[in-house]
Amino acid sequence: MNSPVRRAVVLQLFHEASAISPLQVRRTEFLERHHLRGRAVADAFRDTRNWMGGVLTALDLAEMPYEIGLCTAALPGGPIAADDFAMLEAELLESLDAILAEGPVSHVFLLLHGALLAEGRDDPEGDITRAVRKRVGDAARIAVPLDFHANPGPGLIEAADIVLGGKLYPHTDTRERGARLVELALSETDWKTVHVPMGLQVPMPRQETVDGPFSALAALTDRLEGGDIGDVTLLGGFPFSMAPFRGTSLLVTTTDKTQTVPVADKVRAAIDERRAALLAPVPGIDEALPAIRGGLSRGRVVIADIGDNPGGGGLGDVTALLPALVSLKRPFAFGFLVAPELVTAAQQAGTGSTINIAVPGGTIAAGVEALADIRYRNTGAMMQGEMLYGGPGAVLSIGSSRILVSSLRIQAYDVNAFISQGIDLEKMDLIAVKSIGHFRASYTPLATGALVLVDSGGYSSPGRIDAAHGAP
Structure with missing residues (x-):
């Protein structure tokens, strides 16, 4: 990447939504958890072991100038009400516009969950990412971290450059993964993430990576990285969604898209070996x-x-x-x-x-x-x-x-x-x-x-x- 500008922006709109939950989520729930901008975000999260802590600390260590726009999140629940989502989206984009009014940016770190649902939207996180791309232009690099339980839609993958997910469940690696996202995004290498569905949905209880069958799959993704493959993430996916692109899937960040095929084939073979354990029911x-x-x-x-x-x-x-x-x-x-x-x-x-x-x-x-x-x-x-x-x-x-x-x-x-x-x-x-x-x-x-x-x-x-x- 050869942009003469060296300035980043950090944004967040983070929510995991269950399509079957009777609890409709409103903007007030974002206000109750956190709804912050600027230094208040850094003060609250820089030292935490989450995505935001990892991204901000890595930017500081890289001496990368950055501004923080709206960063907000709500506890998991049902889909966000249409009017409330429209307001949150507008607030996020207005905060970006205010930063862009002071000059262009070279990097956007857009912190999303990957399983957000909103009334009346087919791909709400794709809508957000495309809107950010329209504002920052093609020269800026958009890097998106996603939760391990993400169901990334086509709009998000198309509009972003680099998309990483957490590899572990419990999510104990998010600070390190945030730092890895920054490392890839700030490099001169032209990375692009490819999304590959795995053809099944592993139930959430069998996605844990402490000692279950998914732990071997997470370890495999580490071994598949190197050379033209900058990062491999196997997302567990969030089953409680009606999005057509839900399911366990693979994110491959590469300089050569042809290398995605052998990587995906190896992961599919490993899944097939463990399919019965991955789909085992939980007793009453x-x-x-x-x-x-x-x-x-x-x-x-x-x-x-x-x-x-x-x-x-x-x-x-x-x-x-x-x-x-x-x-x-x-x-x-x-x-x-x-x-x-x-x-x-x-x-x-x-x-x-x-x-x-x-x-x-x-x-x-x-x-x-x-x-x-x-x-x-x-x-x-x-x-x-x-x-x-x-x-x-x-x-x-x-x-x-x-x-x-x-x-x-x-x-x-x-x-x-x-x-x-x-x-x-x-x-x-x-x-x-x-x-x-x-x-x-x-x-x-x-x-x-x-x-x-x-x-x-x-x-x-x-x-x-x-x-x-x-x-x-």
Whole structure:
């Protein structure tokens, strides 16, 4: 790249949307998470272990001048309402226009998720990327980092130059991948990313890269890089989408598009060898009880309710797992249960009182142990340093067990979710979280007996999306 201009701009519009979630996302949810510009973005995220932290730190180290336009994100939910998306898109582009009014730019770092959905838009992230390209011209290099669960559309791939995804799930590599994006984008090499669908959709519980079948595929992509191949990313894809381009797919950043074919062939062959494991179902709660009991005979059991994950379109309000935990008669910690009405009942009753939790077929009595806002920073490898907010919360007790209740949708990515609320996980024989894969980064060391996935049938259940897509 030989542009005489040396000036970059950083933008972000980050959201993961489930087409089957009943929760329509509005602009207010972006305002609640973060909606920042300029130095406020750097102050909030430069030291975090996420995409933004990686990109900004790498730009600083490269002594690349840059400006920061609008950077905003919301928690996963349903599609963004049409008017709200139009407003967010306009704000993003207006912030870019303001920067361009001061002179041209050589690089754009456009931080997207890759699984955003908006009412009335077939390819909203493609629309954004094309609009950015129209403004900055063909001479500028557009580099886009995408979440591991991205479903990139054709407009995004066409308009951008370099598109990288995260390789790991839990997403513990995003800072490093952000730095790699900057390295490729600032080089003089004419890189271009090619997108190759893999012809299947791996369910999210089987996309984890800690020790499952996807871990071998992620390791393979590293070995395929070198020479004309600058980067290879295997995206797990986000199944809870109705976009025609959804699915597990490959991003190959290269100087020679013909080299994409042998790379894709090798990845497909590796997928075929592991297809049965990649598509294996997750048991329901009753089916999983023998594995849980077996794990308790060896030590502590960590349970992940993959069917009601607030980070994957779930509402976090399904209580089906709670009676099973009580029936095991062992101390447990359970969270987050997203139930603002339960928090209100606890506040009205006061600490030391008893309230009822609605569960399938009845109620369970619980004591009000503590009342406080849920606000803490992640301390583990997943989203390290980021501030999490769950609104007013309550800690409920059933004997020596504790239930963490929030008013806002929040995922217990990190053990600090419990520790920050005074819950000692070392005293618990069972730890149950509403998560699909991110919990592994922080909770796996605590699973001395077993780590068990269960499907409660909520809005992040693979069965829900199978039904929506017409699968048997």
